[in-house]
Amino acid sequence: MAMPMGRTLVALHRATCSSLKNAEASLDVRHPVPLFLPVRTKKRYFIPPAVGVKGKREVNVESKAKAAGIVFRQEYFERPINIACTAGIFDPYVPPEGDARLSSLSKEGLKQRTEQLRQSAASQLAIRKIKEYDSQFVTKEFAEQAQEIFIEAHNYLTQFNREKLHSLVTERCYPDMTRGNRYKTIRWLFLESLEPPKVVHARCPDMVSKGNLYGQVTVRMHSKQTLAIYDRFGRLMLGSEEQPKDVLEYLVIERHLVNPYGRWRLHGKIVPSWAPAKDPIIKTVMIPGPKLEPGEEFDALSYSVPRPEPVQWNK
Numbered sequence: 001m002a003m004p005m006g007r008t009l010v011a012l013h014r015a016t017c018s019s020l021k022n023a024e025a026s027l028d029v030r031h032p033v034p035l036f037l038p039v040r041t042k043k044r045y046f047i048p049p050a051v052g053v054k055g056k057r058e059v060n061v062e063s064k065a066k067a068a069g070i071v072f073r074q075e076y077f078e079r080p081i082n083i084a085c086t087a088g089i090f091d092p093y094v095p096p097e098g099d100a101r102l103s104s105l106s107k108e109g110l111k112q113r114t115e116q117l118r119q120s121a122a123s124q125l126a127i128r129k130i131k132e133y134d135s136q137f138v139t140k141e142f143a144e145q146a147q148e149i150f151i152e153a154h155n156y157l158t159q160f161n162r163e164k165l166h167s168l169v170t171e172r173c174y175p176d177m178t179r180g181n182r183y184k185t186i187r188w189l190f191l192e193s194l195e196p197p198k199v200v201h202a203r204c205p206d207m208v209s210k211g212n213l214y215g216q217v218t219v220r221m222h223s224k225q226t227l228a229i230y231d232r233f234g235r236l237m238l239g240s241e242e243q244p245k246d247v248l249e250y251l252v253i254e255r256h257l258v259n260p261y262g263r264w265r266l267h268g269k270i271v272p273s274w275a276p277a278k279d280p281i282i283k284t285v286m287i288p289g290p291k292l293e294p295g296e297e298f299d300a301l302s303y304s305v306p307r308p309e310p311v312q313w314n315k
Contacts, residue, residue: 084259085170085267086207086214089252093119093201093218095272119201126202130215133257143197145264146219146253151190153177153266158186169266170254176268183232187241188225194246195222204257213257218270221249235284 062072081087094115131137153168157177169177201218225247227239254267287305292298 082171083208083212084256084262085172085254085265086205086216087172089268089270090203090205090214090216091122092252092270093250095220095250095270097272097274123200123202126204126215129204129213130202130217130257133213134215134255139199142217142253142264143199143219146217146251147193147197147221147223149253149264149266150221150249150251154188154190157181158188167263167265173265173267184237185230185234187228187230189241191224191226191244193221193223197221200250211258215255215257216267217253217264219251219253221251223247223249229281231284233284235282237282237284238279 065072096115127137127139149168153165156164156168160181165177166174197219199217200220203216204213205216206213223246224244226241226244228236228241229238231237250270250272251266252268252270253264255264256262289298290303
């Protein structure tokens with residue numbers, strides 16, 4: 001009964017459609033042409049890339065955001081600076097080779113004397129400039145004051161007192177003194193001064209602006225010291241506590257002259273090119289031993305250290 005009923009409905013639908021078409025044709029009825037408008041289908045929002053997705057190719061995030069209508073803010077790579085001290089040593093003092101052991105009548109001695117006169121002329125002008133901002137500056141007294149700053153700074157370095165050390169050394173000198181001292185024990189002692197310290201060089205550089213002046217004074221110091229550095233296991237790495245050494249140093253003391261609350265601090269040290277090389281550091285290394293079973297003891301007398309196989313190499 002369902003099949004004949006369905007056929008009847010289909011036939012009725014066809015007849016109705018054909019009669020409507022014939023009526024439109026006879027009445028000359030025209031339907032308007034449909035108007036199609038373009039729809040904006042472009043996405044205008046930015047989807048950040050997924051985190052931790054592996055196996056996908058890298059997409060330029062900046063170009064993708066630009067296509068989405070988002071403009072990235074320009075990044076400025078700024079490096080902070082500190083105006084409490086300079087970034088280096090301005091016009092460093094050149095110590096004469098032999099340090100006054102050559103005769104002034106020899107050829108090398110005459111060259112050293114000429115260089116000292118040229119540097120001393122510029123130093124006198126810098127000392128006058130320093131006295132304009134520091135009325136208590138006297139070269140003879142300042143050399144002794146610089147030696148006291150040097151001794152106090154190294155004493156606080158051995159005690160790892162950061163607060164006191166920052167008040168005695170500049171921000172440039174602090175990382176140079178503390179780098180690599182972690183897990184180490186430092187024993188330093190100032191025994192005596194072989195020669196009285198003296199001012200050999202002075203400069204007044206400026207930074208950032210013309211009136212922002214800094215005073216840099218180089219002090220020659222010849223003394224007897226002891227130094228011993230132990231690693232974290234208590235083994236000696238460098239120097240000796242019992243054997244003193246004669247040390248010739250050229251210290252650079254700096255002060256921000258424009259700052260009324262500025263103070264003289266240790267800024268650096270000048271190492272001449274003719275200075276002897278430093279003693280090598282004794283490093284503690286671990287020698288791999290044999291694998292022991294639980295309950296087995298190690299016999300050091302019967303064990304031989306394995307030697308590495310020779311390998312051919314070229315330079």
